[in-house]
Amino acid sequence: MKPSVVMIEPNGHFCRDCAVRGAAVCSSLNAAELTEFEHLGRRVHFDGGETVFSEEDITTSFYNVLEGVMRLYKLLPDGRRQIVGFALPGDFLGMNISGRHNFSADAIGVVTVCQFAKAPFGRFIEDRPQLLKRINELAIRELSQARDHMVLLGRRSADEKVATFLLGWRERLVALKGLSDTVPLPMSRQDIADYLGLTIETVSRTFTKLERHGVIEIIHGGISLLDPARAEALAAA
Amino acid sequence: MKPSVVMIEPNGHFCRDCAVRGAAVCSSLNAAELTEFEHLGRRVHFDGGETVFSEEDITTSFYNVLEGVMRLYKLLPDGRRQIVGFALPGDFLGMNISGRHNFSADAIGVVTVCQFAKAPFGRFIEDRPQLLKRINELAIRELSQARDHMVLLGRRSADEKVATFLLGWRERLVALKGLSDTVPLPMSRQDIADYLGLTIETVSRTFTKLERHGVIEIIHGGISLLDPARAEALAAA
DNA sequence: AAAGCCAATTGACTCAAATCAAATTTGAGT
DNA sequence: ACTCAAATTTGATTTGAGTCAATTGGCTTT
Structure with a gap:
């Protein structure tokens, strides 16, 4: 291109x-x-x-x-x-x-x-x-x-990877645009998978799982972080 | 300590x-x-x-x-x-x-x-x-x-990780001490595993497999690289 | 040389994530 | 609104690497 x-x-x-x-x-x-x-x-x-x-x-x-x-x-x-x-x-x-x-x-x-x-x-x-x-x-x-x-990449599970990514990405956006629990995700699921060393299917399933558990809500073009504390716990920071 | x-x-x-x-x-x-x-x-x-x-x-x-x-x-x-x-x-x-x-x-x-x-x-x-x-x-x-x-860490298989590690480590030693197919490995198998995002058992099995296939010989305190070309192929550089 | 210790290897089995395969949703273009 | 393509989600199944459990091998100490 x-x-x-x-x-x-x-x-x-x-x-x-x-x-x-x-x-x-x-x-x-x-x-x-x-x-x-x-x-x-x-x-x-x-x-x-x-x-x-x-x-x-x-x-x-x-x-x-x-x-x-x-x-x-x-x-x-x-x-x-x-x-x-x-x-x-x-x-x-x-x-x-x-x-x-x-x-x-x-x-x-x-x-x-x-x-x-x-x-x-x-x-x-x-x-x-x-x-x-x-x-x-x-x-x-x-x-x-x-x-x-x-x-x-070397030592975290799929759940930890996704939770860590969402929190880290939010952190960067907060530093740039100020605090918000709505986290835009301009990149595709494939991009997220390739960043986390996972497949697109695993990323998608993990998002769904986090939503089922009330940690996030999947919204158009991003997610809403409903339970940051639980996300932190999952990330095992 | x-x-x-x-x-x-x-x-x-x-x-x-x-x-x-x-x-x-x-x-x-x-x-x-x-x-x-x-x-x-x-x-x-x-x-x-x-x-x-x-x-x-x-x-x-x-x-x-x-x-x-x-x-x-x-x-x-x-x-x-x-x-x-x-x-x-x-x-x-x-x-x-x-x-x-x-x-x-x-x-x-x-x-x-x-x-x-x-x-x-x-x-x-x-x-x-x-x-x-x-x-x-x-x-x-x-x-x-x-x-x-x-x-x-994110995209390579265990075999590729081990082969890539051995070649990369050899490369560093070559730069430091000159060319040799005998590659000293002062670190433990656990260290190698923690470097490659694997378990000690997988590292050990992969070493054994490489030896069985004639790519390396496991010697005391290191390995001997018998078939560098095949190692390169396995590393999928 | 026997005992003890730790690192490394090997084997049996399990499981988390990958793969394969649809189904569904979204989005762009008409 | 309708069509097609792409992205995403979901389901079924497989598999590579992890886990658990011995066993082996090398050193050191006694």
Whole structure:
């Protein structure tokens, strides 16, 4: 699928009004630096299902997610897929040392990213250690999440996986949009299964079971968390 | 178990003779910086089974592994364990953003580390962006490995897990000590099981099966890789 | 060399999740 | 509203890996 690369704004002033200004990689920059920085990035839109970059592609850009949700995944040669994470606004993508992306990234629904060409971005970082420090913080935070996810994949039951996922996903949305017991799930059941190391059938059955037990209510495009305490207990945090 | 904190060398000159000089975090430092750097670290020994630090402990030090093997793991409240990685010479441990370790680390056999107190190390980094860059590189490399491991845990069969582990472990030892088809396995079967998201019995049975099929030979303290090509095929890389 | 101990292996059986197979719901396009 | 395709749910059955239970093998200690 081809990306709908549409530059919404020329290299005008938008960083200071950016939705992720405080949370993203750019939070490490002062006003003066930001003015210079916004000439480096351009906003690009992707429709649902479009691939932003693929594993093994040469890295030509870095991406700052501004809006929407992305699935980050790796494929085995026979087609088995493991989703290694979902990217939300504020997430920074594209860092690697091999010069190639080590996972693929698809838009789930409409996505807006701030795209930076690799070379100028690299030059900009060069004499701004606080930006490097910020990127390092984000990498270390991701590493911690990755380790948590290893525990989930290696040592948790299907019920625990699903409960942990719902709570963790809610947590991320709360940090982004504020508290709500209604949890939108823009990704498909297959995406959830591939994130949790399960099959779509097991995810579906587990959702149904949680609903039967009054823990959640399955609503259009998501779930409603009726009994967070019970969900926590099931997650065996 | 209490660490046998034995300072082998006072704050004398040893960095330039250090075994991991080229590979570790210190490879980013020039000779002059190295002289200053070696006053920050001290060598500490641990015996097999000793815990170097535990998850949720306040981070007071960073560690550079000089010698030996460590298991890095997380525990669930009910005792289930997931090993998130094995640390080898050159690996740098202790980075986090919460101020607490996000996994525990035990020595497997005798281990020597270069230990740095957090505060002075942090100050030293402050005006040396190339060291920060090096640390960032190591974090990004680990992140990539973590993602590979997620694929293994979520989507691979027991046979694939074991074959992938043996090849990956061999690869790391090759990078460290040069090529050999004899692969020492200093960790227990339980450690391997907890790394692969399996039980000890399944690991043992899979080893036996690989031996029956002539892929490996189980030797004392490790395996001999008789048929690397077949192992690769089984790993379904 | 016998006893004790722990790690590893092997065997018998079970079970959680996968697979195979419909049925049903949802959504997009006409 | 109607059609078709895709996504999801549900049911029946299978199976890979787990559990439980010995047994074996290597060391260490006596």
